[in-house]
Amino acid sequence: MPETQQPAGRDDKEPGRTSPAGRAARRQTAARQRWLRLAAALLPLIALAFLSACANEAIGGPSGEPLDASTIDVKSDWNQDIFNLYTLVFLLAGVVFIIVETALLYSVFRFRRRPGDRLPRQIHGNNLVEIGWTLAPALLLVVVAIPTVQLIIRQESPPPPDSLRVEIIGHQFWWEVRYPDLGVVTANEIHIPVGRTAAFSLTSADVQHAFWIPKMGGKKDLYPNRVNQMHFNPFETGVYYGQCSELCGESHAFMKLRLMVDEPAAFDRWAAEQNVPTTPLFDDRARFERGQLLFNQCVACHVLYGHPNPAANQPAGKIGPNLTRIGSRTTIAAGWLDNTPANLVRWIRNPDAIKPGNKMIAFENLSQEDLEALAYYLTSQK
Amino acid sequence: MATTTQAPPRVLRRPVEAPSGLWSWLTTVDHKRIGVLYGVSSFLFFLAGGIDALLIRLQLGKPMNELFSPDHYNGFVTMHATTMIFMALMPMSVAFFNYIVPLQIGARDVAFPRLNAFSFWVFLLGGLIMSSSYLVDAIPNQGWYGYAPLTIREYSPGLNVDFWIVGLQILGVATIAGAINFFVTIINMRAPGMSLMRMPLFCWMTLITTVLILLAFPVFTIALTELLFDRHFGTTFFDSTRGADPLLWQHLFWIFGHPEVYILIMPAFGIISEIIPVFSRKPLFGYAAMVLASMAIAFLGFGVWAHHMFTTGAGPVAYTFFALSTMLIAVPTGVKIFNWLGTLYGGSINLRPPMLFAVGFIGTFVIGGLSGVMHGTVPVDWQQSDSYWIVAHIHYVLFGGTMFALFAGIHYWWPKFTGTMLNDKLGQATFWTMLVAFHVTFFPMHFLGTAGMPRRMSIYPTGTGWDFWNLVATVGAFALAASVWLFVMNAFISLRRGEPAGNDPWDGATLEWAIASPPPVYNFARIPTVSSRDPLWVEKRSEETAVELGFAPRRAVAVVADPVEARVHMPNPSFWPLVAAVGLSMIFAGFLMPWYLGAFPLITLLGIPVLMVGITSWSFEPAG
Amino acid sequence: MSRDYPGADAEARHGSTAHDAHAHPTPATYIKIAVILLIITIAEVVVLYIPSETEGFGLTWFQPVLIPAFLILAAIKFVIVVGYYMHLKFDDSFFLRVFGFALLIALTIATAVIALFHGISL
Amino acid sequence: MARAIAHDEQGRLLPQAGHGDSDIHDHGHDDHGGEHPTSTGLNNVKVLMWTFIASECLLFGSLISTYLAVEGRTIPNTPGPELFDIPYTSVSAFVLLFSSLSMVLALAGLQAGDQRQLRIWLFVTAALGLVFLGGQYYEFSTFYFEEFWLDKNFLGSSFFLLTGFHGAHVTVGVIWLLALWLYSLRYGIAPEKSLLVEISGLYWHFVDVVWIVIFAVVYLIPYSRIEGGGH
Structure with missing residues (x-):
């Protein structure tokens, strides 16, 4: 080739101009780079090993119960289905990944330009090969598509007739939980029995939310003016961590929930307790009564069955969570704080400092003593 | 032969030497200068979006972190995505369209040079108006997808959402105007002999991108207009408090939003398809298949939008339809990857920085593509949707994909833009830092998603098991920033004392390498005639080589060393596009003004005459 | 002009x-x-x-x-x-193709959206 | 391999480059030696206008989709399609159809070299556009006084946004046509420049075509579905 056609690239020298020693050095550099590249390729695998180590770590949330919410820690029939499909897709994707990356790395190493290389054969294509690599992925996708469609149909069909019906209503930034068959209304902590399908109706009172308990299965959105359905059958008792997973405003990150999967007997007991008026447990009557009196300021927004004020027993038009038996809940503020008197005081004094943008008004005018009395009253509602 | 010196044209109606100074930049209609303007401003927006990303990662570096308020955090999340998508990646692609497409098709400019200037100014003003939300502490904070009803006045009373709507409306006008221009340019301004099936793949991808923009952006314009009317004139499109169906917004948004993803990735495909053949010294494998696959992706791209809505309760029929169409789209995408591998295979591969980025692109994009197939599998998506899986996926596609390709393009065409080479060592360092940092940042997000971490969380409690990988991702993000800094250093060094590049430093195959670097104002002294897909290669390779390799020897490009045509006719500079852009921006920016001072109607109404004066003067100013 | x-x-x-x-x-x-x-x-x-x-x-x-x-x-x-x-x-048939393609996409999407809102979403 | 010599196959079909002056000037037919000829032989501005129209299809498509998607979601005690005055609107629709006729007549006049025809029909077209806009103004104000407005319900929102968008397009068209008309009065438009009129005509006809769809989908269909049929 004439000089003028030579590209100006610096490592593109003619073979004759490189000394044997230089060539050896280059080979060495190439080898070093090869190791670097191998390390980079292995990085994901190393990372995976880390993950498996971390998954087994003992962890505890603010209330001591586990907060881990791994999607692959399967605790319901629905998540089992998802996990099986996930495994299938993951393995197929893994195979494709390995094939493509191997082909890529092989080509790059094998056909690395060496000094003195001639112009490679100018191939423009090969119909047979191209048809092959169009059809092969298509076939692979059929393998994925069939179970996908099966599972869609299974999950979208109605739940068994003996399911426990639960209505979830999303609010900025808490969950209202209703059991239409049991007449129970609660908030943020959902109790369901193990081994029985729970069928959820999901809707929203304001903006869009998404209901997600990762160990139980996927998520589903909650919309105003729309009701969505989902159902699953948990097969292990325990406390499961959930979280709103659609940006719903300023305090979206604070919109947690707990799913308590109980033994059937324990669930029935819990449900029955919710229906009878609270028998408050207290030992300081004066404090209790002071708190009860102060609670009159709360009845415009909150229901608390058993409070002497009739407005507190009237659910219509209430925008805050139902506080009946709040003393028996483990957390407050949509699962963000442990349910302790100190936290209740903090919360009531200035909710905005904990969850900015929430609708509860601050009670900073109340004295510390009053706040503690109110917290005492609420804690007694077991 | 391939000596490519230009004598200045004999007859020009404007000075050959580009005038310098601020005024010349404000009035320029030269596609190369507009390309530079697009490139620089989109890179600055890229840095701004990157700072948002670092703030996000700082906040998530440890659990219970209260560094930023949730409101600001939501703002960073929204602006990071909005800035990156609309103000960094798209315009950076447009910078390449501007600079490279006319050169590759052998044209002297785009079809409508002043419309081109208008597009740029509108884009810049839109971006600045959107970014100015930081100054008044009203950062859009509702997510880049702006799901109603969170965005209606009832739930977002501040100016935050208005900034977002107004900014995007202005940017949308810029995008549509630019797309029409490049569509016409590619259809109509090709050099003689350059049939569509001889166009460089980058031009093909530009053409397909413009079609996607023209068909997708109007839908977004309407959705935004409806939201704007909801917020300002009391309409009820998305007002759930008056019975609206919240899914209407989602459908309109994703009918636009999914093609938008392809708008972001198609130019990247084009850049990669230019670089791989050149650095393998081998023509693109399966050119026709690549073109057809891209068309298929673009076409199918309009039929998959609801795969962003698999948790909305759309029902089994919709789920099935959109799952299958999504899987179908993986086939042409696979074809593209395999064709690149086919090009590499048997080539003579030179791992200079552009090629490193291109190879890195393929390796990374494959991961993003595969996780995309997983999301297309509806039940799996029920778990992964809105979790960190999606964050990982989008970054593998848009950073590991588009951004790597754009960096590849920058390293590849930098010599053409500036006339100087980038430093090779620094380029290598940029690539390796970026590759490793990228994977350190985003691979752990797959684990976080699997561990049940939802996205857009301003704070997370201790004891969730998410701490470690979040910390890793944060460290990775800063390393990524360092790699970008390496590139910036490299760029400055190259501009100050880079080696002269010459016309054709990479042994390029396409027309832009036939002319000087940077190209003269008129690009080609004589419009070339093209008779092959890799015109410059065919011309450069000597007869014997060509015969041996199966070429018929011929001169494919008639550009070089020919006398300049007698009637080179270049457009005059004009500032009317800038005036029109200001008027247009005023019309929308009025919506950010408070009603009570009468400023809202005032600014908007003032904008109309400014726009009209701009357009009228633009139409009637003397032809160049 | x-x-x-x-x-x-x-x-x-x-x-x-x-x-x-x-x-x-x-x-x-x-x-x-x-x-x-x-x-x-x-x-x-x-x-x-x-x-x-x-x-x-x-x-x-x-x-x-x-x-x-x-x-x-x-x-x-x-x-x-x-x-x-x-x-x-x-x-020129080019114009027909440009216009026809856009019209086809618009009609398809419109039909799908209307179907999603009025029929198959249930 | 199979397509190893694609260059060869394709190159042969095209005019050989590089010999003498076989450059752009013998591409195309009888180029008058002046402006850039285009690859397709089609005029840039015309391609631009058709591309713009294609893009507009999606714009109006989304508006109409919105209208049809929310149609039927009623807020109780708010007005609906029973307010539509179909005979009145059909007159409006025909005004716009007739303006399309006058527009093509203007173009045909110009192409036949008849400046008078051009001016008359351009003016008639713009005037008919104004009549249509006046009709729309009257219709809107009637609806407003009958409590049917864009903040009342979905039908109102989507109806006024859609017809308002269309009205805005008509307004732009009228301004454009009046500018052309004034230009033709002052300077005249040479028949070679008929493109100026053709482009504005394309826009104008497209606006008309949109009204054809709106008339059927927005007015006739909802009206026909009210209880008791037409009355």
Whole structure:
């Protein structure tokens, strides 16, 4: 080739101009780079090993119960289905990944330009090969598509007739939980029995939310003016961590929930307790009564069955969570704080400092003593 | 032969030497200068979006972190995505369209040079108006997808959402105007002999991108207009408090939003398809298949939008339809990857920085593509949707994909833009830092998603098991920033004392390498005639080589060393596009003004005459 | 006017080839077309009032076919205007392809959205 | 391999480059030696206008989709399609159809070299556009006084946004046509420049075509579905 056609690239020298020693050095550099590249390729695998180590770590949330919410820690029939499909897709994707990356790395190493290389054969294509690599992925996708469609149909069909019906209503930034068959209304902590399908109706009172308990299965959105359905059958008792997973405003990150999967007997007991008026447990009557009196300021927004004020027993038009038996809940503020008197005081004094943008008004005018009395009253509602 | 010196044209109606100074930049209609303007401003927006990303990662570096308020955090999340998508990646692609497409098709400019200037100014003003939300502490904070009803006045009373709507409306006008221009340019301004099936793949991808923009952006314009009317004139499109169906917004948004993803990735495909053949010294494998696959992706791209809505309760029929169409789209995408591998295979591969980025692109994009197939599998998506899986996926596609390709393009065409080479060592360092940092940042997000971490969380409690990988991702993000800094250093060094590049430093195959670097104002002294897909290669390779390799020897490009045509006719500079852009921006920016001072109607109404004066003067100013 | 109209000459050239090949319709044709459009518009309005005016005559069956009838009549008008007044019938097929493709996408998406909101979403 | 010599196959079909002056000037037919000829032989501005129209299809498509998607979601005690005055609107529709006729007549006049025809029909077209806009203003104000407005319900929102968008397009068209008309009065438009009129005509006809769809989908269909049929 004439000089003028030579590209100006610096490592593109003619073979004759490189000394044997230089060539050896280059080979060495190439080898070093090869190791670097191998390390980079292995990085994901190393990372995976880390993950498996971390998954087994003992962890505890603010209330001591586990907060881990791994999607692959399967605790319901629905998540089992998802996990099986996930495994299938993951393995197929893994195979494709390995094939493509191997082909890529092989080509790059094998056909690395060496000094003195001639112009490679100018191939423009090969119909047979191209048809092959169009059809092969298509076939692979059929393998994925069939179970996908099966599972869609299974999950979208109605739940068994003996399911426990639960209505979830999303609010900025808490969950209202209703059991239409049991007449129970609660908030943020959902109790369901193990081994029985729970069928959820999901809707929203304001903006869009998404209901997600990762160990139980996927998520589903909650919309105003729309009701969505989902159902699953948990097969292990325990406390499961959930979280709103659609940006719903300023305090979206604070919109947690707990799913308590109980033994059937324990669930029935819990449900029955919710229906009878609270028998408050207290030992300081004066404090209790002071708190009860102060609670009159709360009845415009909150229901608390058993409070002497009739407005507190009237659910219509209430925008805050139902506080009946709040003393028996483990957390407050949509699962963000442990349910302790100190936290209740903090919360009531200035909710905005904990969850900015929430609708509860601050009670900073109340004295510390009053706040503690109110917290005492609420804690007694077991 | 391939000596490519230009004598200045004999007859020009404007000075050959580009005038310098601020005024010349404000009035320029030269596609190369507009390309530079697009490139620089989109890179600055890229840095701004990157700072948002670092703030996000700082906040998530440890659990219970209260560094930023949730409101600001939501703002960073929204602006990071909005800035990156609309103000960094798209315009950076447009910078390449501007600079490279006319050169590759052998044209002297785009079809409508002043419309081109208008597009740029509108884009810049839109971006600045959107970014100015930081100054008044009203950062859009509702997510880049702006799901109603969170965005209606009832739930977002501040100016935050208005900034977002107004900014995007202005940017949308810029995008549509630019797309029409490049569509016409590619259809109509090709050099003689350059049939569509001889166009460089980058031009093909530009053409397909413009079609996607023209068909997708109007839908977004309407959705935004409806939201704007909801917020300002009391309409009820998305007002759930008056019975609206919240899914209407989602459908309109994703009918636009999914093609938008392809708008972001198609130019990247084009850049990669230019670089791989050149650095393998081998023509693109399966050119026709690549073109057809891209068309298929673009076409199918309009039929998959609801795969962003698999948790909305759309029902089994919709789920099935959109799952299958999504899987179908993986086939042409696979074809593209395999064709690149086919090009590499048997080539003579030179791992200079552009090629490193291109190879890195393929390796990374494959991961993003595969996780995309997983999301297309509806039940799996029920778990992964809105979790960190999606964050990982989008970054593998848009950073590991588009951004790597754009960096590849920058390293590849930098010599053409500036006339100087980038430093090779620094380029290598940029690539390796970026590759490793990228994977350190985003691979752990797959684990976080699997561990049940939802996205857009301003704070997370201790004891969730998410701490470690979040910390890793944060460290990775800063390393990524360092790699970008390496590139910036490299760029400055190259501009100050880079080696002269010459016309054709990479042994390029396409027309832009036939002319000087940077190209003269008129690009080609004589419009070339093209008779092959890799015109410059065919011309450069000597007869014997060509015969041996199966070429018929011929001169494919008639550009070089020919006398300049007698009637080179270049457009005059004009500032009317800038005036029109200001008027247009005023019309929308009025919506950010408070009603009570009468400023809202005032600014908007003032904008109309400014726009009209701009357009009228633009139409009637003397032809160049 | 402006250099954004670079091809005034080229257009004249192209225009002349188009004339040679197909010959644009004459003003008389345009007027005939306008009459047809008028008739179809009148037909639309008449069709709208048929069901209510003819209840006594057993023509109530017409109600269900009203919507398709409107759509077909509108489509005919659409095609006539685009084909003759916009010269798409006589012009380069490139324009037909550009317009047709956009129309196809628009119709498909519109149909899908309407179906999602009114039917299969349940 | 199979397509190893694609260059060869394709190159042969095209005019050989590089010999003498076989450059752009013998591409195309009888180029008058002036402006850039285009690859397709089609005029840039015309391609621009058709591309713009294609894009507009999606714009109006989304508006109409919105209208049809929310149609039927009623807020109790708010007005609906029973307010539509079909005979009145059909007159409006025909005004716009007739303006399309006058537009093609203007173009035909210009192409026949008849400046008088051009001016008359351009003016008639713009005037008909104004009549249509006046009709729309009257219709809107009537609806407003009958409590049917864009903040009342979905039908109102989507109806006024859609027809308002269309009205805005008509307004732009009228301004454009009046500018052309004034230009033709002052300077005249040479028949070679008929493109100026053709482009505005394309826009104008497209606006008309949109109204054809709106008339059927927005007015006739909902009206036909109210209880009791037409009246």
